[in-house]
Amino acid sequence: MKYGLFMMPSHPPERKIYDSHQWDLDYLQLCDELGYELACVGTHPFSRWAEQDITQKERYHLLVNRCQWPARRLMIFGLHVHVGIASGEKAIATFNSLSTYIPHLLALSASSPYFEGEETGLASCRVKIFESLPTAGLPYRLLNWAEFQRLMITLVNARAIESVREIWWACARTPSSAPSRSGSATGCRRSTTSLP
Amino acid sequence: MTAMIQALVVWLGDQYDEGIYLPLQRYWIVRENKWRAAR
Numbered sequence: 001m002k003y004g005l006f007m008m009p010s011h012p013p014e015r016k017i018y019d020s021h022q023w024d025l026d027y028l029q030l031c032d033e034l035g036y037e038l039a040c041v042g043t044h045p046f047s048r049w050a051e052q053d054i055t056q057k058e059r060y061h062l063l064v065n066r067c068q069w070p071a072r073r074l075m076i077f078g079l080h081v082h083v084g085i086a087s088g089e090k091a092i093a094t095f096n097s098l099s100t101y102i103p104h105l106l107a108l109s110a111s112s113p114y115f116e117g118e119e120t121g122l123a124s125c126r127v128k129i130f131e132s133l134p135t136a137g138l139p140y141r142l143l144n145w146a147e148f149q150r151l152m153i154t155l156v157n158a159r160a161i162e163s164v165r166e167i168w169w170a171c172a173r174t175p176s177s178a179p180s181r182s183g184s185a186t187g188c189r190r191s192t193t194s195l196p
Numbered sequence: 197m198t199a200m201i202q203a204l205v206v207w208l209g210d211q212y213d214e215g216i217y218l219p220l221q222r223y224w225i226v227r228e229n230k231w232r233a234a235r
Contacts, residue, residue, distance in 0.1 A: 081201045085209060094208045097218035101204060103229035109197050110233060124234045138227060141220070170230075 002037045006044070008077065042077055042112030042126035049075040049116070062162060070132040076112070078126065088145030096141055102170045130168070135161060139169035 007027070011020040028038070052075060054060050064071045085091040110124035122128065131137030135155075142148050155161045208218055 079197060081198050083202055083205045085205070090209060090212050093212050093218050094205055096220055097208050098204060099226055100219070100221035102226060103233040105197065105201065106230060107233035108200075122234055127230070127234045138223075138230060141223060 003035075004039060005031055005036050040111055041114075042110070042124060043115045043129070044075050044077075045114035046117040047075060049073050059162075059165075063166065067133055070129075070134075073129055073132075075115075076126040076129055078130070079109070088148070092142055092145050092148060095139070099139055099141070099170070102138065106170075127170075133168065135166050136168040137170060 011023065015023070031038070049072060054064060054072075085094060106124060106127060110122075110127075112124050112126035113120055113122060115125050115129070140151070142151065152161075152164050152167075156163065161167065211218055
């Protein structure tokens, strides 16, 4: 039997990028010396989601309140990749086309065969858990930036979402400093990151 | 994975800038492929 240490490669916002990276390296080196194996997973293999405390952030509690069971089950981890794109129209065209590759990216990064102590028989059960949220999964195919804006305004006005930050499609566009993002990978871990 | 995703976006974005039509896969093919990848 091999032992593992569960950690998330996330850092407090005040920690600088270099320090964060160094912290991870030091940590990994220490784990190496102790004989731990390196693995990365998109789900916690045996914890029970019903027993987990939810981070004390208003945003998370609003989400759980709104979505209920699908949101409470989210004992999952994924990689978000943010890519800035110069214009809204270009972002829509690029991401409509990029969605073709979501299955490929998922196949390469699938790493969540276990959930709640059960062997699910799936390469990525994370993606099946995540896509049960109303604003996750495969994205709608949108005609242009105007349609995207219309969709967002409609969802916000209907109180289906609080803001565009609650759209977690396998690839999504978000207006602001980070116009687009793609997060279709589940916890894969080669050296540092995590995908589904 | 990060590098591959960023490279894909740049590759598609360059084609967009050159006026090349970006191909779209049929939605049902993407959906079926996504299931197969998860399985």
